Amino acid sequence: MNIDFTYENPTAIHFGKNSLDVLGDELKKYGDTVMLAYGKGAIKRNGLYDSVMKILQDGGKKVVELSGIMANPTYKKVVEGVELVRKNNVDLILAVGGGSVIDCAKAISVSAHCEEDYWKRYWIDFKPLANEVVPVASILTLAGTGSEMNAGSVITNEEQKLKMGRVFPANVNPKFSILNPEYTFTLPKYQMVSGIFDMMSHLMESYFSNEDDVTTDYLIEGLLRSIIHSARKAVQDPKDYEARSNLMWSSTLAMNPIMGLSKKQDWEVHMIEHQVGAYTDCAHGMGLAAVSLPYYRYIYSYGLDKFVRYAENVWNIDGTGKTKEEIALAGIDALEAFTKECGMVTSLKELGATEEMLPQIANSTVILDGGYKKMTAGEILDILKKAY
CATH class of the missing domain: 3.40.50.1970 (Rossmann fold)
Structure with a gap:
């Protein structure tokens, strides 16, 4: 710490x-x-x-x-x-x-x-x-x-x-x-799964920063595993009290500042989504889901060891015979498969964005420097195009 x-x-x-x-x-x-x-x-x-x-x-x-x-x-x-x-x-x-x-x-x-x-x-x-x-x-x-x-x-x-x-x-x-x-039982599935990705994104924003050994990272990994487990149960049965109660408490903990202690924290995904939301009024969690996958595929090599750890500790990726790059990408692939399994949106077009909006979104996005790669407006535009 x-x-x-x-x-x-x-x-x-x-x-x-x-x-x-x-x-x-x-x-x-x-x-x-x-x-x-x-x-x-x-x-x-x-x-x-x-x-x-x-x-x-x-x-x-x-x-x-x-x-x-x-x-x-x-x-x-x-x-x-x-x-x-x-x-x-x-x-x-x-x-x-x-x-x-x-x-x-x-x-x-x-x-x-x-x-x-x-x-x-x-x-x-x-x-x-x-x-x-x-x-x-x-x-x-x-x-x-x-x-x-x-x-x-x-x-x-x-x-x-x-x-x-x-x-x-x-x-x-x-x-x-x-x-x-x-x-939360009467929420439409769309809102429920949007909230699930939102809580996961809060944790990943903190997780993908720092290169030291931080207790906070262990807590984040445990919460992500809990969310993934309970989300699958809740998608099958939205009135599963145990699953919904675990998700509710995980969500509270995920954006409690304790999950960012002694971390630089990234938050660039949120900055990009905020401007996507400003132009489209989309559900926040769905915007995060659409942006996160191309963003992490773009930056993973700058924080390679943490993305390897994420793949192995959160998604149980077996690294036997794989390079670090292959393990890291397998973890991001697992995240993408999970979003599709739950019915989350992974395309900005589905959220109402148009190609004409993308440069405006990119140019108005706040750029931070807490993650593994400080972005430029041009790089953000590339990510938006891949998310489109």
């Missing part, structure tokens, strides 16, 4: 079939006005909305609703939420949904008391958080992003065609998160 770090995670996790039972007691810790933030109506159809509203009403809370949060939450939606918080003096934002809803809630949280242009300050200039935040809590309905236990927030500015992520200090973390795997 050669890179110094400070680790803090203040989120309380309530996990399991009866986890909603704690909501009433948790709400007593906050003021009278709660913003209930959610998506486009799924929680009303499955009955969760009614259950949560009853608990809020029984607790004497005034409820302000922000509905219609989209899969890639927009800056306009953040502005709408900020206005509601300011107008109603909201004491707690309760996000009920997947990572997009929780990301949007955190963006509203940091922006509500910001006196500047908060998009520019926090997502463009990446200035330090310098104002009061509104507490956030979450009830998770989709496993994939890990937003329920971190301080990250990814927001799309539709006018600027920019999808930007920001990790805030730990005081922006949800104060508590309720995780009942049964809430």
